[in-house]
Amino acid sequence: MDIFEKLRSNWGPIGAAAKALNSHHYFSFPKLEGEIGPHMRFRGMDVLNWSLNNYLGLANHPEVRKADAEGAEKWGLAYPMGARMMSGNSDLHEIFEKELAEFVGKKEAFLLNYGYQGVMSVIECVCDHRDVIVYDAEAHACLIDGIRLHKAKMGQYYKFNHNDMESLEKNLVRATKLAEEKGGGVLVITEGVFGMSGKVGSLDKVVELKKKYNFRLLVDDAHGFGTMGANGGGVAELFGVAKEVDLYFSTFAKSMAAIGGFIAADDPDIIMYLKYNMRSQTYAKALPMPYVEAGRKRLELIKAHPELREKLWTIVNALQNGLRDLGFNIGETTSPVTPVFMQGLQGGLPEVTNMVRDLRENMGIFCSIVVYPVIPKGQIILRLIPTAAHTLEDVERTLKAFDNMRSKLDAGVYRAGLEVVA
8 A cells, every 4th residue: 555545544533533524724723813812813703712821921921022032133043053962052051951950849950952852752761671661541642652662662661540549559560570570660650730631640649659669750740830839830849749750841832831841850860861862852953042041031930920820820710610610520620721521412523513613703712622532532622721811801701601602502502503693
C-alpha cells in the first residue's frame, strides 16, 4: 500500500470526527481573532472566550507587551545563534534558570526550547532500558510520547489508574521487582493538575509511598505553575512536598503566556546530566533571547502581583459554583480547569455540537469540545478556562447562557437537530 493512500483513508480518531462533522475551522482549528483575551471574534462574531490557558491574563499585560517588543528590537529572534552547548549559551539564560528554580523551591533548573518536546526528552534521557516507568492513566500526551521513546529503547512501564494510590502501589510492587531483576530503577510520572478533568494530582499521597518504595518522581505541573500554592509555585508547594518531587517540569504556555519550559531538581548533578544528554536541547537552537528576557518579566510579575492569582480564583469560584448550582456536572476539579461533562446524552456528539453551535452563534459564548483520544473513550466535555482577565460580569453572562442551554437540552431541541432559535 502507498503510505499517502493509507493516510488519506484514515485521518486518526480526532481527524475522523472532524471529517464526519465537517468541523474543520469550526470545532477543530478554529480561528479566533483580535487581541488575546476574554472578548475576541470568531467567524465575524463577537464572542466571550473561555478557551485560552492565559490563566493570569499576562498575554496582553502592558509590561509583558513592552518587554516582548523591546526584547525583539534589542536582540532579534536569531540571538543566540546555535545550541547552548556549542555557541548559544548566555548569562541571561542561566540567570533565568536560577530564578525559575528558586520560584518552585528547587536548587537548579534547565531551560527548554519547548515544553512538549522538552519533557519528552527528559523522560527519554533519564530512563534507560533497565529502568521501569509507572505513570498515571490520564497523563498528558507529551508524557505518553516520552514513555513511547522509553519503549523504543526496550524499556518497560506500567500504568496505574488515574489518581488511584492503591493502583499506584500495586504497580510499584511490580515495577520494583522488575527493576531489581534488570538492574535499573523506577520513575513515577504524574501531573500537578490534570488539564482536562481539572483534578489535582495526589502528590502528598504519592510521596508518602517513598517511605515504602525506592523511586524517583517526575511531576508535570503545566497547569499548576503560577496558579496553585500560596505563591503560585505549583501543586508541590500547595501540598508542601516540593523537596520530595525529584523532577519538576512546567511549560511557559499557560500562566506565562509564552513559549518554552523548564525542568528543575535539587541535585545539581542531575541538571548537569540533562544539559549534556537531552537530545532535544543538545541538537536544537537555544531559546531566543527575546523569550528569555520576556520570560523573566513574566516571572517577575507573577511574583510581584499575587492579586492576579487572587483575581483568577475569584473568577474560578464564581464560574464553578454557578455551574454546579445550575446542575451541571463539573467533576472533581479543584483547579482553574473547568470541565462540563456531557456524557449520557441520547444524541451523543452530534447533540453536543448542536449545543456548542447555539452557544457560539446565538449566545456569543466560545468554549471547546473535548473528545477521545484527548480524554477517555465515552466522555465528552465542554472545557472552560477562567482567567484573571475575565470579569464577574463575564461569568454572569456565561451562566445565563448555560442555563438557557440546559432548558433547550431538557426540551430535546439539540437532540432533534432542530434549527436553534435565539
